[in-house]
Amino acid sequence: xxxxxxxxxxxxxxxxxxxxxxxxxxxxxxxxxxxxxxxxxxxxxxxxxxxxxxxxxxxxxxxxxxxxxxxxxxxxxxxxxxxxxxxxxxxxxxxxxxxxxxxxxxxxxxxxxxxxxxxxxxxxxxxxxxxxxxxxxxxxxxxxxxxxxxxxxxxxxxxxxxxxxxxxxxxxxxxxxxxxxxxxxxxxxxxxxxxxxxxxxxxxxxxxxxxxxxxxxxxxxxxxxxxxxxxxxxxxxxxxxxxxxxxxxxxxxxxxxxxxxxxxxxxxxxxxxxxxxxxxxxxxxx
Amino acid sequence: xxxxxxxxxxxxxxxxxxxxxxxxxxxxxxxxxxxxxxxxxxxxxxxxxxxxxxxxxxxxxxxxxxxxxxxxxxxxxxxxxxxxxxxxxxxxxxxxxxxxxxxxxxxxxxxxxxxxxxxxxxxxxxxxxxxxxxxxxxxxxxxxxxxxxxxxxxxxxxxxxxxxxxxxxxxxxxxxxxxxxxxxxxxxxxxxxxxxxxxxxxxxxxxxxxxxxxxxxxxxxxxxxxxxxxxxxxxxxxxxxxxxxxxxxxxxxxxxxxxxxxxxxxxxxxxxxxxx
Numbered sequence: 313x314x315x316x317x318x319x320x321x322x323x324x325x326x327x328x329x330x331x332x333x334x335x336x337x338x339x340x341x342x343x344x345x346x347x348x349x350x351x352x353x354x355x356x357x358x359x360x361x362x363x364x365x366x367x368x369x370x371x372x373x374x375x376x377x378x379x380x381x382x383x384x385x386x387x388x389x390x391x392x393x394x395x396x397x398x399x400x401x402x403x404x405x406x407x408x409x410x411x412x413x414x415x416x417x418x419x420x421x422x423x424x425x426x427x428x429x430x431x432x433x434x435x436x437x438x439x440x441x442x443x444x445x446x447x448x449x450x451x452x453x454x455x456x457x458x459x460x461x462x463x464x465x466x467x468x469x470x471x472x473x474x475x476x477x478x479x480x481x482x483x484x485x486x487x488x489x490x491x492x493x494x495x496x497x498x499x500x501x502x503x504x505x506x507x508x509x510x511x512x513x514x515x516x517x518x519x520x521x522x523x524x525x526x527x528x529x530x531x532x533x534x535x536x537x538x539x540x541x542x543x544x545x546x547x548x549x550x551x552x553x554x555x556x557x558x559x560x561x562x563x564x565x566x567x568x569x570x571x572x573x574x575x576x577x578x579x580x581x582x583x584x585x586x587x588x589x590x591x592x593x594x595x596x597x598x
Numbered sequence: 599x600x601x602x603x604x605x606x607x608x609x610x611x612x613x614x615x616x617x618x619x620x621x622x623x624x625x626x627x628x629x630x631x632x633x634x635x636x637x638x639x640x641x642x643x644x645x646x647x648x649x650x651x652x653x654x655x656x657x658x659x660x661x662x663x664x665x666x667x668x669x670x671x672x673x674x675x676x677x678x679x680x681x682x683x684x685x686x687x688x689x690x691x692x693x694x695x696x697x698x699x700x701x702x703x704x705x706x707x708x709x710x711x712x713x714x715x716x717x718x719x720x721x722x723x724x725x726x727x728x729x730x731x732x733x734x735x736x737x738x739x740x741x742x743x744x745x746x747x748x749x750x751x752x753x754x755x756x757x758x759x760x761x762x763x764x765x766x767x768x769x770x771x772x773x774x775x776x777x778x779x780x781x782x783x784x785x786x787x788x789x790x791x792x793x794x795x796x797x798x799x800x801x802x803x804x805x806x807x808x809x810x811x812x813x814x815x816x817x818x819x820x821x822x823x824x825x826x827x828x829x830x831x832x833x834x835x836x837x838x839x840x841x842x843x844x845x846x847x848x849x850x851x852x853x854x855x856x857x858x859x860x861x862x863x864x865x866x867x868x869x870x871x872x873x874x
Contacts, residue, residue: 320777321696328689328752329704335745336711342722398612409613411857413620418856420806422824423845427627430838436639438626445642476620533716536808540828554717554809561721562813570721578718585713 340578346571360572369548369556370573377552379463380470380538381531387471388527389520392478397512399479400486410483417476425540428469432456432541456542459549466550469537474530478523485519486512525588532581553577627849631655631842638839654843663818664844667826670736670815671805674822677740679800682747686796690755691781695767711749719745720813727814734820742810747800754799758792759785798859802852823848 350356364370399410416424431438432455443449455465493511502510535554538544544551544559557577561570630638634651637644658664692698693705723742724733732738766788767780775783786793811822827848830841 319698321692321698321701324692324696325689325704326692328685328748329707331685331744332708332711332748335742336714336719339719339722339726342726343719346722346725395616398609398616401609403606403609403613405613409617412617414856415620415624418852419624419849420824420852422806422808422827423627423849424623426827426830426841426845427623430630430842431623431626433838436641436643436838438643441641441643472619472623529713529715533809535717536806536824539808539812554715557717558720558809558813561724567721567725574718574721578715581715581718 343571343574343578346567347575350568356568360568361576364560364569364573365576369551370553372548373551373553373556376463376548376550377532377554380467380534380550380552381528383464383467384470384474384531385524385527387467388474388478389524391471392475392523393482393513393516393520395475395479396482396486397508399483413479414476416473417480419473421473421534421536422540424469424473425537428472429456429541432465457546459546462542462546462550466538466541469541470531470534473537474527478527481519481523482516485516489515525585528584528588627842627845630838631846633839635839654837654839655847657837657840658843658847662826662830662840662844663821664823664826664847666818667821667823668847670820671823673736674739674743674820675801675804677736678743678747678804679797681740682744682751682800683793683796685744686748686751686755687781687786687793689752690759691785693752694756694759708749708752711745712753714745716745716809720809723810724813734815734817736820738814739811739820739822742814743804743807745810746803746807750803751796751800754796755789755792758789762788794859798855802855805852 347360348355348357350359395413399406399413403409419427432440434440434452434454434457437455439455440449440452443453444451453461455461489512493515494507497507497511533554535552535558538550538552539555539558542550544555553573554577557570557573560566560573629645629647631654632650632652633644633647634649634653637647689708693701727733727738727742730738732741762785766784770780770784771777806824807822808824808828811825812828815821815825823844827841827844830836830844
């Protein structure tokens with residue numbers, strides 16, 4: 313039944329493909345055009361690229377982005393995998409615990425951001441209160457205003473938000489591991505940690521690698537938490553490249569430079585994804 | 599599988615920590631939303647409000663623009679979800695049931711749409727939409743959100759359609775049913791759980807979307823809830839009670855949707871989750 317009409321299938325798919333092209337290919341092409349022109353549509357060669365690439369803030373934003381994305385992913389995967397393995401153990405109330413752990417992931421990003429901003433509040437925030445009661449800090453800490461603390465604080469929120477997703481996916485992956493592997497290991501007298509080390513983690517590798525790719529993409533798109541909590545401040549210490557693009561375009565109205573930065577950003581993302589997919593084998597990339 | 603667990607006490611301890619970590623901010627948001635000003639701004643903080651108040655909710659619902667933003671969000675999310683679903687049903691059927699020239703290329707194209715860094719296209723999208731007079735309109739955001747909803751809808755539905763046995767469709771065709779008739783009368787009804795999952799996914803994604811809305815909707819006629827909420831909390835004198843109340847209002851539909859559909863949505867992923 314699948315043999316004859318080559319064009320019926322295309323006909324079914326065509327409307328969606330046209331809409332996607334109009335919404336993705338066209339803007340991408342337009343970005344490239346914009347990046348080579350000034351506000352009046354005149355061709356200016358590489359001037360936009362030169363300006364944006366030499367601006368000190370671009371380098372700051374670049375390293376902030378790398379820090380934010382890489383540290384977030386490492387912690388999300390570590391915490392999420394541990395949580396997934398823990399939630400796979402048999403214990404009473406497991407269903408309820410599994411559902412409750414999903415809350416950070418379900419809550420809208422902007423809600424997570426505002427709630428954590430309130431918890432991080434330097435005077436009335438519950439976090440400063442808790443830490444000073446425990447004797448860990450002597451005075452109020454400005455989590456979102458201290459240049460050295462702002463990125464780690466934002467990473468913490470990001471990790472909190474996404475680790476349940478990793479946990480759910482790991483939990484799903486665990487169901488697919490054949491029981492016989494564990495039985496064999498137990499015959500050989502393996503401890504729980506040895507089972508995790510030599511069976512669970514290697515078996516989870518394919519699913520972890522596709523999770524990581526998704527986390528990478530989402531992390532690079534993840535403007536919500538940072539923008540809502542600090543807008544990139546203080547003094548650009550939490551500025552990431554997507555926010556810089558937004559500011560160039562919609563606060564300073566330098567569309568040419570914003571477009572040039574978009575092109576650079578897109579190129580760097582492509583390189584990262586390509587390296588990743590090549591490095592981890594592409595068959596399970598989502 | 600069942601690993602031979604560590605000590606059961608350790609498992610309970612870890613589970614307790616995970617639950618606290620996950621639910622505390624959410625609980626704190628709920629508690630803060632029903633506190634009076636005095637109880638919000640005290641050291642040490644009041645854990646449970648002595649005189650719970652709905653004044654924050656009253657403020658949000660009567661004084662602020664939040665109800666209007668709520669309406670905008672509902673219309674935009676529902677509109678984009680519906681259009682994406684309609685387009686995706688046909689596209690996914692085409693991909694799942696036919697061979698045609700360039701199919702792998704088109705499939706890859708749909709998939710790559712999902713991987714696009716959104717920040718890279720906000721500037722041209724803004725210019726195109728303003729050229730079309732669609733800035734600050736529902737339609738503008740509905741169309742742009744197809745970038746987020748359409749690729750994954752297609753991809754998920756291909757998966758569901760592929761699980762429907764071909765024989766069912768073949769016998770319908772033998773009985774004189776058209777391809778379109780087969781899709782509408784057989785494949786689609788049998789894939790209903792998949793369709794529900796796609797609807798929930800699309801609705802939640804667009805409901806939470808931030809950066810497109812930030813750039814493409816600048817006035818109260820079209821601003822969505824996430825933007826309204828971010829403005830609330832970045833004004834100099836933040837009314838944290840109202841912010842927390844607005845946060846609860848925004849989270850409520852998502853939570854209801856999610857827990858009502860949890861079994862369907864996570865589907866096989868969490869098999870046995872509710873049985874414990």
